[in-house]
Amino acid sequence: MNIDVIWQIAGIGILVIVIHGVVKTAGRDELAWLITLAGVAVVLWFVIRVVNDLFQAVRTMFQM
Amino acid sequence: MSIVPIVGLALVAVVLLAVVRGQRPELGALLAVAAGSVIALAVLPRLAQVIQLLEGLSGKAGVDQAYLTAVLKIVGVAYVAEFGAQVARDAGEGAIARQVELAGKVLILVLAVPIVLAVLDLVLRLLREGF
Numbered sequence: 001m002n003i004d005v006i007w008q009i010a011g012i013g014i015l016v017i018v019i020h021g022v023v024k025t026a027g028r029d030e031l032a033w034l035i036t037l038a039g040v041a042v043v044l045w046f047v048i049r050v051v052n053d054l055f056q057a058v059r060t061m062f063q064m
Numbered sequence: 065m066s067i068v069p070i071v072g073l074a075l076v077a078v079v080l081l082a083v084v085r086g087q088r089p090e091l092g093a094l095l096a097v098a099a100g101s102v103i104a105l106a107v108l109p110r111l112a113q114v115i116q117l118l119e120g121l122s123g124k125a126g127v128d129q130a131y132l133t134a135v136l137k138i139v140g141v142a143y144v145a146e147f148g149a150q151v152a153r154d155a156g157e158g159a160i161a162r163q164v165e166l167a168g169k170v171l172i173l174v175l176a177v178p179i180v181l182a183v184l185d186l187v188l189r190l191l192r193e194g195f
Binding site: 001002003005006009010012013014016017036039040043044046047050051053054055057058059061062063064 | 069070073076077080083084087088090091092094095097098099101102104105106108109111112115133136137139140141143144147
């Protein structure tokens with residue numbers, strides 16, 4: 001079982017929340033928005049790989 | 065894979081989700097998808113033994129292998145459609161979840177047509193031969 005990906009995603013999420021807060025306090029709202037977008041993109045990349053693994057497993061298992 | 069690590073992973077994911085979802089709902093949705101996929105990936109290989117057993121039983125009973133493949137395909141389509149619909153519903157998109165479910169039902173219906181035809185064929189043959 002690959003639990004690492006859960007830690008990675010949660011870590012990126014918490015990191016994005018913290019950086020977003022810091023940058024927003026510094027008054028750079030557009031930069032904060034960009035950081036959030038980058039975080040979502042990276043997490044989406046991880047999630048797509050996991051979901052791809054799952055769908056491949058379902059496909060081979062149920063002979064689809 | 066026993067049940068204990070799976071429940072542990074679910075607990076970890078729930079706690080992390082409670083932290084992340086409050087601030088960033090979009091990251092929470094992605095984390096929920098990843099956790100669900102990891103849990104499903106952990107137990108799915110176990111199903112292979114059951115499917116092999118079913119194949120063996122159907123071979124002994126003389127059932128056409130094509131029917132078993134169709135049933136397995138239907139189970140796969142139902143699982144994937146349910147997964148997608150649940151993700152959409154978790155993210156608050158009930159309308160898209162409904163559409164995914166409807167698409168799954170239509171595809172299952174298409175896959176089931178050969179089986180229904182075979183059953184009707186058998187019934188007609190029995191009626192004609194007069195039991």
